[in-house]
Amino acid sequence: MSIEKLDRALEAEIDDLAAQGRAKAEERVITRYLPPLGSKGPRYCLAGMDKQFIRMNSNSYLSLSNHPKLIQAADKATHDFGVGPGAVRFIDGTFVYHQALESRVADFVDKPGAKIFNSAYTANCGLALTLSTPATHWIGDQLNHNSIIRAMRIANVPSANKGIFHHNDMDDLRRCLDQVDPGVERVVVVFDGIFSMRGDNAPIDRIQAVVDPYVPRFRDGVITVVDDSHGIGAYGKSGRGTPEFCGRQPDIIVGTFGKAFGVNGGFIAGSATLVEAVRQKADTYIYTNPLSVADCAAATSALDVCDSAEGLKLLSNLGRRTQQFRSGLCDLGMETIDGPHPVVPLMVRDTRKTRELVETLFCNGVLVVGLTFPVVPKGDETIRFQINAAHTESDIDEVLALLKQF
Incomplete structure (x- = not known):
């Protein structure tokens, strides 16, 4: 059948992406959302994992998805x-x-x-x-x-x-x-x-x-x-x-x-x-x-x-948590790109170190995005952190404490 010939060609293309370091990792599946509790913000469960995760890779900056x-x-x-x-x-x-x-x-x-x-x-x-x-x-x-x-x-x-x-x-x-x-x-x-x-x-x-x-x-x-x-x-x-x-x-x-x-x-x-x-x-x-x-x-x-008072409060907390994280990176002597936006890049500038740090964070319950060569040029390797309004002061401190150990 023609589909078998096509599959062989597509498999070769997928293998080539992997060889170039451009293939996407297997998708993780979120199985449960846990609402904020005490000093902790929301946590997420993943298929096949017995731990809870802080999402530092979400675009949901105001944390409105579960409102x-x-x-x-x-x-x-x-x-x-x-x-x-x-x-x-x-x-x-x-x-x-x-x-x-x-x-x-x-x-x-x-x-x-x-x-x-x-x-x-x-x-x-x-x-x-x-x-x-x-x-x-x-x-x-x-x-x-x-x-x-x-x-x-x-x-x-x-x-x-x-x-x-x-x-x-x-x-x-x-x-x-x-x-x-x-x-x-x-x-x-x-x-x-x-x-x-x-x-x-x-x-x-x-x-x-x-x-x-x-x-x-x-x-x-x-x-x-x-x-x-x-x-x-x-x-x-x-x-x-x-x-x-x-x-x-x-x-x-x-x-x-x-x-x-x-x-x-x-x-x-x-x-x-x-x-x-x-x-x-x-x-x-x-x-x-x-x-x-x-x-x-x-x-x-x-x-x-x-447009409500609640929205301004969320935006204000987002700004405070973003500043807390940016200041924490600075205190640790880590490099980032200045600015008030909740996308906070950590400039690691080394592929091996970037991958190791992403894996360390994952093993300790933190989800982030790492960008390594050849997706980015050598020397531009980065970990992207994204702050959300539901992140708490305790959440940010927890992530900074993990970064301090690396």
Whole structure:
């Protein structure tokens, strides 16, 4: 059978990934969630393991996934309309919960409109499909997320219509803008708000200052796009993300409900005309079923929590625990990348030591992500810690005590 021949070829490709050090480890399975108890934050159980784990590798920065208001909202919506939409949105698959979430997120990020997607990944792809024309030039930060890079490929952006500037380097961004062909009608400058492996942010205010003088050069101007998936909810004075932190709005915001808001799905927010263009042109919106009403209701509830006194308290605790961990690393003489974001990279700069430390933490009940050569260049080996609002002072002290022993 042909599948047997295909399997042999795929096995060889998988073996090659393993030989390169790029193969993913077997997925661990979470079997139980244990709520906070006393001085301890939440703990998790894994299949085949008899210990409890602190998750320091979760994007759920505000720890809202188990919030009773979100669960109640999802339950009510499910009882109202069932567990699935039954159709794509333009074929009567749009429910009141979809519209309510779009209105709520647009208000939250201070944009006229928004469209929701199944993920921020599909939102980035849909945005590229919406904006790209043969006369569109894209410029991106060299450390942009895979979804942005893949989006340009899906939109068939030719190499001649792409520019890459050195990470957060405004002089190099200016160089890329200077090199755009005069015949180009539209320029899109796209970047992550928070760079997920480093925890540093795009300087949106400085990017806009560089971009502004170039706007008159092109028929459709220079459009700035931020993917603020790791920023929104977890960053800025009120959790509005990187634009709030930097004090400047980009033209378009892409984000997710799957990180700080603890639910599922993504969105594009911008002008009303942009939102309608997305509805008409984005294949990843048009040809797939939308989020369930349960996801929409839970995400809307998450936004409401974030806008409440409780949300500000969660954000404040997230900031305190992040600072506690960053200060603790500094006291231990360990290297990190400065910044207030709850993504805290520990720069180990050695593949063997990184793997040993990840294994030591795992054996002592702490889940983290290690990045080693060849996934990252030699000398850039890193362990990414992610602080969540439900982490307690005791939790952070426990992890720091383990690091001190290494």
